[in-house]
Ligand code: SF4
């Protein structure tokens with residue numbers, strides 16, 4: 001479900017070409033071309049990781065002189081579809097506006113001490129929470145982040161170390177990936193946030 | 198993954214934590230081992246659990262002997278829990294009391310339990326006690342206590358000559374009177390003390406066929422509530438799949454036909470005896486790979502020639518297996534459990550004779566002919 005406060009970014013696999021009456025969108029992953037009308041093109045142009053759904057809807061309402069409620073509804077329907085097709089994805093709230101506060105940068109995580117790790121060499125690893133019987137498969141970068149959640153490394157330092165260790169990780173996506181990984185791992189009880197004194 | 202497709206360490210270890218038992222079951226497959234080996238002290242096990250924790254082993258299955266004869270049982274359990282593992286218990290149920298239950302509820306002991314399995318071999322004492330002497334009332338009492346307290350309890354019925362004709366009553370007793378969601382079956386094997394008592398305990402092919410028919414009928418009455426990994430119910434399904442494959446030319450996708458593929462355990466599990474001996478599986482007592490007191494489990498898992506040989510068994514086609522070369526079923530068979538094959542023939546690259554479909558058909562035919 002899309003909500004009004006959400007902020008979206010375009011997937012890095014997408015190229016948009018705008019024309020006077022709309023836009024053509026090229027999806028590199030499946031080599032598909034999609035056609036969009038002018039309104040959708042405008043919405044895409046504001047999908048920059050800065051504007052929330054609500055903000056974009058009010059720009060559209062002003063631009064076309066339509067009621068905000070209607071613009072909001074159209075924008076949300078479009079995002080729903082774009083999200084389903086993996087053309088856009090929600091920006092992590094921590095990364096809102098592209099900047100983290102100093103506190104967020106230094107946020108530290110620690111591993112749930114009851115979780116066991118099976119390292120499967122170059123394939124990454126497998127986490128097992130014996131309390132919940134939950135299993136999580138980690139790819140090599142996930143394993144790297146997991147190992148650095150030692151309650152000493154802050155988020156920013158983990159991201160830097162990850163970039164140093166894996167040169168093939170696309171820089172643009174690292175931050176968003178690490179943040180959503182940490183958020184998901186915290187939600188599922190594999191990691192905990194270190195409380196500030 | 199390096200080292201072929203082998204996991205970095207086993208996911209599960211089956212551990213016989215004691216060779217002591219308060220019963221003397223007629224078919225006990227562990228009887229010979231119980232006499233030949235001695236129990237390890239507490240600390241040795243705790244060290245081993247620490248090793249397992251470091252390897253990321255996820256669960257252990259605790260068996261014996263009877264696990265509750267160990268006075269340090271809960272110390273061992275806490276060692277397992279401290280090393281981030283879950284556990285399962287196989288028990289005869291006779292030593293389970295209110296006191297055991299209250300101990301089981303302490304800390305994370307209950308949370309980490311996958312299941313506790315109790316053996317019940319009859320619907321009443323006169324049948325159960327024939328194979329498991331003087332134990333029915335206590336086993337049922339233990340089972341009731343566990344069930345009432347909401348533990349994940351399971352029941353295993355070992356089909357033998359004494360209870361073959363009691364199967365319907367057993368199902369009624371367990372599923373209706375006791376209200377269990379399901380139970381599992383297997384079959385008494387001519388190994389351990391079952392070896393000496395083979396004649397009186399093990400099923401003949403005709404009896405096995407009767408068991409299959411009864412189980413089939415029970416499955417219609419209680420759909421999905423009788424399960425089996427081995428024994429007549431599992432064999433019946435496998436034989437049916439062999440018949441279907443031979444008739445239609447379409448092989449099952451549930452298991453790989455035509456090769457010695459029956460055992461997948463060597464890719465995920467290992468076992469340990471109560472003296473610390475490491476074996477690929479409790480069904481392979483003759484294949485001792487080392488001892489937990491002085492050998493590294495991980496090393497054995499990856500490099501022991503016997504482990505490698507057991508894994509390579511899967512690539513041996515049935516038409517090259519001794520005794521199976523000319524069998525018309527060899528393209529559809531998998532030779533069944535290597536443990537039993539090894540114990541009965543001394544070679545794990547052979548088919549298990551007790552599960553051989555050709556033998557089953559021949560024996561059944563001649564028995565039927567004799568009768569008529
Ligand atoms: S089968 Fe189990 S309960 Fe029976 S004697 Fe053997 S170890 Fe004991």
Ligand code: SF4
Nearest residue numbers: 521524530548553555
């Ligand atoms: S002889 Fe028995 S075990 Fe061997 S292939 Fe035939 S049916 Fe299978």
